Amino acid sequence: MNEELNERCRLILEAIIEDYILSGEPVGSRALTRRHNIALSPATVRNVMADLEEMGFLTSPHTSAGRVPTEKGYRFYLDTLLQIKQLSLGKRQSIREHYKHRGLRMEELLREAGRILSATSSYTGVVMVPHLTTTICRRIDFVRLSARRILVVFVSQSGIVEHKLIESDLPLTESELQEATNYLSQTFSGLSIQEIKQYIVAQMAEEKAMYDSLLRRTLQLSSMALEEELGGQVFIEGACNILDQPEFNDLNRMKRLMRTFDQKNLLVELLHKSQLTEGVQIYIGSPDHYSDIEGCSLVAASFTSRWGATGTLGIIGPTRMPYSTIIPLVDFTAGLVGSILDIDEE
Amino acid sequence: MNEELNERCRLILEAIIEDYILSGEPVGSRALTRRHNIALSPATVRNVMADLEEMGFLTSPHTSAGRVPTEKGYRFYLDTLLQIKQLSLGKRQSIREHYKHRGLRMEELLREAGRILSATSSYTGVVMVPHLTTTICRRIDFVRLSARRILVVFVSQSGIVEHKLIESDLPLTESELQEATNYLSQTFSGLSIQEIKQYIVAQMAEEKAMYDSLLRRTLQLSSMALEEELGGQVFIEGACNILDQPEFNDLNRMKRLMRTFDQKNLLVELLHKSQLTEGVQIYIGSPDHYSDIEGCSLVAASFTSRWGATGTLGIIGPTRMPYSTIIPLVDFTAGLVGSILDIDEE
DNA sequence: GTTAGCACTCTTGCTGATTGAGTGCTAACG
DNA sequence: CGTTAGCACTCAATCAGCAAGAGTGCTAAC
Incomplete structure (x- = not known):
């Protein structure tokens, strides 16, 4: 069923999601055809949109608003449409620069990593310090x-x-x-x-x-x-950053997110989970799955040093994040932190 | 000038502040006479209110709203009107209970103290861990x-x-x-x-x-x-608690407060300051003094163990807090934490 | 299969009227 | 002379009504 999405559908879905990521507002057929130069009339696009809605990739907040991607929509986008950019050399260099003369202490280093993630993404950075089980x-x-x-x-x-x-x-x-x-x-x-x-x-x-x-x-x-596990602490840096996102003009959603940050258990759970898998993991908050971070996503990757210390770091932002830049950022940072740990261990 | 406040003025000022603490809304002359059984007509109260406003103890948000205490008003209230209740025996016991079987580690103990302060006050708890300079x-x-x-x-x-x-x-x-x-x-x-x-x-x-x-x-x-100072970390617990207060329905104020929590420097400064003085200190956020916590106050007290470890803890809540219960709570907790540190040190 | 046209829906922003709480002033009262 | 009743006035908040705008779904024509 999903796989039946033809070229045109995929193009339009991608366009919608990218528009939505940029604007944060439901995107309508007319606006879409104008912004991307699509050689189709709004009416045709509407038909496609209706199909996509039926298949569960889109919803509309109300009858006469544009369409908004659903969780399934994002998933599809992430899995098959998204082209991940390389982090530019300059940006890498500038991030590396940040780690130069600081973070001597492990804890400080990780805190700093969170802060840098937060600052460069303008979302919220999270870091889980390595569990010591596998540590030498x-x-x-x-x-x-x-x-x-x-x-x-x-x-x-x-x-x-x-x-x-x-x-x-x-x-x-x-x-x-x-x-x-x-x-x-x-x-x-x-x-x-x-x-x-x-x-x-x-x-x-x-x-x-x-x-x-x-x-x-x-x-x-x-x-x-x-007896008990040591470690496993979580640092959250730049929690307030995310509040500038327009989706948090809703007071209640805002409070819920802050509560989630305060309690940390959900984050610990997610970060743990992503530690089990290689590479960058993305968790999308939805009423079904991770309702505490509804409207938000977590992009996480774990870092490992040669000596066995394994932690996880990531970025929490609105679900409509520019994943194409956020994913490589998290990926790069995880690698960098891992290698810095290695240096420390030499 | 201030000292000229006669009995009646003081009574009315106190009534206004206490009403405001309870309701959070500007209090008018009519409502005041009804709630407290004051043997005066609203008109008379209005005259007194006008006087108090002129003297700087009250303001009105706009022409036809009631009056709201100013910082000066609160100060006067705290300094001369407020009667501090004793913390009830039961409450003390229940707080003590919380510290029984936990907080073995210093850091955990202090975190827990913050959490308990936050939970019992339903505001935000802050704890600054002892600076090590004077520590053995x-x-x-x-x-x-x-x-x-x-x-x-x-x-x-x-x-x-x-x-x-x-x-x-x-x-x-x-x-x-x-x-x-x-x-x-x-x-x-x-x-x-x-x-x-x-x-x-x-x-x-x-x-x-x-x-x-x-x-x-x-x-x-x-x-x-x-070389450098060790210690001086600050824990903030229950930051989201305070968001349930009606004054934080204002998005911007909310964001500002969260930013302040994120950065911590102001808090460190205040907590440091209050470490220099004996007893419970109260800092009222106002546009002039501590504008970052405008609308909020910090009630802080420092704790000391016999061995010289000195830290500070407190509660951040809206300026219209029920000080009569919050102050003894902070006071008691500071004493308790100090004595627990002593026990640990035996 | 695609598109133009049209009726319809729903949000948003604006306006004006209404209400209610509260004030300040003045004049009367004890 | 302090206190009070009365009254006119001011504002914020709420609500209904209206128009504009964006977008949809459907139908019929291309």
Whole structure:
């Protein structure tokens, strides 16, 4: 059915979507024929439009307005019509420039990436910091705050620092803890968290017989330390940028979006999802799918460093974004951030 | 002049402000006499209102609307009329409850504090994490990421973890760095950052003659590590809460506020300022003073732990807030957070 | 299959009338 | 002399009515 779209239909659909992306207003048959020099009369275009509406690619907000692309329309556009431009050399260079003398700290780097995405797109940038599961450990440190409270500081190969407080009822003196720390840093350095966990399980099985040896308590402690996932934070930069879009003259929609930004769970979910797939992913908010970001889309791509740190970044903008420039922007930035992480890790 | 306000004027001003806080709409003479049982006719009230307007406590949005308090009006209200309620025992208990089994990590604790402030007030909570200048050092750690990049991890007495990447051109081998770390942790533990800085300066003067000793390089490194201020981050929680207030039906004002939240500098400034003073501070946004938060106020108080960690927290809401409950809420929370930090530090 | 023409629909912007809340002023009252 | 009642006036907000404009669907002709 969809595949039956002939050349003319596709041309017109593309024209409509591109007009809509530019103007944000429903596009009518007359205006369309004038702007793109289409060798067809408005009446013919109307017929085509009616077909496209029936097939679900377009809707009209009301009887006598023009047509607006539906989610399906966008999808089709993205999948088969859109020609992705290359990011111009100048633009790449200027983006690269931004990363030059800053973002020394991992966290700062990622925040900055979000800010740059936001600024260059004039939409909202989002960045999810790498989950540490697959990350290589460089050092693990235990700091005794009080008898029962121990602070664990974890440093990854790439300089990501995460910390966590655990309450333990295993008595460990200051010097025992010091010894434990040394042992663990030696043993774990160079392993990924996953591997460390496996190691702990294996060792603890072996040590089961031994009664409360220091090693045993040490292992138990590290098990607690790595119990829950570390990382997975999300930064949202330039949230207010998106509010300048005309579609957010609607107060309620605006509030809903802000609430979504505040809560972050949907974003985390989407960013996670896109981490599982290669390349640039696009999520279109619609009443059916991601109703919290109705009217908006997320263009996301994940970045990976050679050492296994994997995060995701992207841009949230109105669904009628100029994807042809936004997609390469996100793609390029993801690659850039990944490679900067690599440099940091050298 | 101001002090000439007689009993009746003050009564009426208070009534107007309280009405306005409740309704958010300009209050007229008739409505006022009815709601509060004032033994005066509307006409008399009108005369008083005219006086108050002339003195700058009230304005009217337009000729035939009621009166609205000015910044000066609020100030007077806050300074001399407002009776601050005690936070009810039940409420205190329920807030305390929230902090029970969570917020193990300093950062989480403060985020949570912001969230609770936001939730109980239904406005926006802000928290500035303690600046580390006056904080006592528990451990300082150097991790070598690459030849020239060294990660500094700083742990305070209270378990605050801060880290920073420095680029150094001092060659230090892995083992030298280890040695340095041990030395510094021993030496610095228990000192405040300020004291550490002084110590470094003193030592370096003494060591000047020595040519490139390990000690010298170590000190230089720590000097770089502590060069810039650590900390001072601001969390904003429940930003969207405030949007439900009727005054934010104005799109532009809304956008401006969101932009202010996004940028944070104004907030940092205000929170800093209020850190210098004891007790609850109130900043009223007006075209003159803090125009970025026009229509809003910040009620802030700083919290201190015995170990010197000092941060600030507060609530941002519309200027017409029920201060009588918000002020004790902020006050109580600041005290509570301070004492929780103390517990963590034991 | 394509197009011109036409009737129809629906939004948008404008106008003017109406309503209601509130003010300021003046004159009367105790 | 302070207080009050009365009255004219001002504005904002709301609503109906109207015209313009953009766009559609349908039909009949090309």
